[in-house]
Amino acid sequence: MVSTNTRFWILILLVAISGFSQGMLLPLLSIILEQNQIPSSINGIHATGIYIGILLASPFMEKPLQKFGFKPIIMVGGILVILSMTLFPFWQALWFWFILRVTIGIGDQMIHFGTQTWITTTTPKEIRGRRVAYYGMFFGLGFAIGPLMTRLMAINETAPFIVSAVLSLLVWGTMFFVRNEWPNEDNDTTVQTTNSLGRFAETGKIAWVALLPGFGYGFLEAALHGIFPIYGLRIGHNIEILAYIIPCFAAGSLLTQLPLGILSDKIGRKNTLLVVLSGGILCFLIAATFEHSVIALFVSFALAGMLVGSLYSMGIAFMTDLLPTNLLPAGNLMISIIFSFGSISGPFLGGLFIEFFPNVSFFYLIVVILIMITTAIYFKKEPDKARIHINE
Numbered sequence: 001m002v003s004t005n006t007r008f009w010i011l012i013l014l015v016a017i018s019g020f021s022q023g024m025l026l027p028l029l030s031i032i033l034e035q036n037q038i039p040s041s042i043n044g045i046h047a048t049g050i051y052i053g054i055l056l057a058s059p060f061m062e063k064p065l066q067k068f069g070f071k072p073i074i075m076v077g078g079i080l081v082i083l084s085m086t087l088f089p090f091w092q093a094l095w096f097w098f099i100l101r102v103t104i105g106i107g108d109q110m111i112h113f114g115t116q117t118w119i120t121t122t123t124p125k126e127i128r129g130r131r132v133a134y135y136g137m138f139f140g141l142g143f144a145i146g147p148l149m150t151r152l153m154a155i156n157e158t159a160p161f162i163v164s165a166v167l168s169l170l171v172w173g174t175m176f177f178v179r180n181e182w183p184n185e186d187n188d189t190t191v192q193t194t195n196s197l198g199r200f201a202e203t204g205k206i207a208w209v210a211l212l213p214g215f216g217y218g219f220l221e222a223a224l225h226g227i228f229p230i231y232g233l234r235i236g237h238n239i240e241i242l243a244y245i246i247p248c249f250a251a252g253s254l255l256t257q258l259p260l261g262i263l264s265d266k267i268g269r270k271n272t273l274l275v276v277l278s279g280g281i282l283c284f285l286i287a288a289t290f291e292h293s294v295i296a297l298f299v300s301f302a303l304a305g306m307l308v309g310s311l312y313s314m315g316i317a318f319m320t321d322l323l324p325t326n327l328l329p330a331g332n333l334m335i336s337i338i339f340s341f342g343s344i345s346g347p348f349l350g351g352l353f354i355e356f357f358p359n360v361s362f363f364y365l366i367v368v369i370l371i372m373i374t375t376a377i378y379f380k381k382e383p384d385k386a387r388i389h390i391n392e
Helices: 004-035 042-046 051-058 062-068 070-090 096-120 123-155 159-177 196-226 227-232 237-243 245-268 269-289 294-308 313-323 327-357 363-379
Strands: none
Touching: 004 042, 004 051, 004 062, 004 070, 004 096, 004 123, 004 196, 004 237, 042 051, 042 096, 042 196, 042 227, 042 327, 051 062, 051 096, 051 327, 062 070, 062 096, 062 245, 062 313, 062 327, 070 096, 070 159, 096 123, 096 363, 123 159, 123 196, 123 227, 123 237, 123 245, 123 313, 159 237, 196 227, 196 269, 196 294, 196 313, 196 327, 196 363, 227 327, 237 245, 237 294, 245 269, 245 294, 245 313, 269 294, 269 313, 269 363, 313 327, 327 363
């Protein structure tokens, strides 16, 4: 069996290939459906399938994790993703593809909940920001490469699905070399909750503000990958250009995930979040103003990725700082759930927005969401750290 450090990097590779599959699937299916003249509102709703799957799976993750351990949860999730990717080319029906998207969402939730909880519960606080930044960075790397697979459509429409399934299978196979573990159960005296609803309620009371960045990242990720391709085609950009613009957001995040994680270890998660959110708002205002310029979109997407592309990983680190150890599984589930709500809102609201406001820039919708999150974080008072960190 592999060492603890090797296990960490295997988990990170699983996250990367999950990001790759999601990053490929969102724009790929959006473009295929747009070319088949599916209305943007239906296209947007269809794109929520992955996140509906995440929501469906989330309430049922905690008990199986405690009973069976991390490894079986991750393995089952991986096989669901691989099988679904393999089935896409066999039948191009709207409802069938939606079911496959939901199944991929369930599999992705199992992978992310297992890897995320395994990493956060076994990482010392002093390097937590750095370790979680690697998590976000490699997910972003996969997400950045994924949309480039849309270019394989020029060869064969089934090629992107086959490539994704094969790569997922190769990485999934490395989990056979990892020893299974179970989450630690401590006797936390500050939280006397014995049921899942109680743990969720206590987690939300303590760390609700740390969940907002997850919502924001979910909204951005799904809107930029699921709806921007449609909007980009409608304002005159071609598929080849969009295939390069979309990954700039995730690629930009790769440059700053680790530095921002280290910075947040030093100056605090809240201060770092306020800085990156403010910069992200400015970037999308620039994108709205110069959306017909390919160069401006490249630059604004890259800069926005460098700033708000770290929202999810920073939210995880923020949440881990706030919660006692025994609430971390519930906290990781709640981040996944709120991320899913953001991801469902992105394509749904984005599709409605470009359909009912065709003469207003799609990027203004993103600006409004980011302003709301920034305002909530700014006015949230610091928690009682003596109580929250009593067990650390």
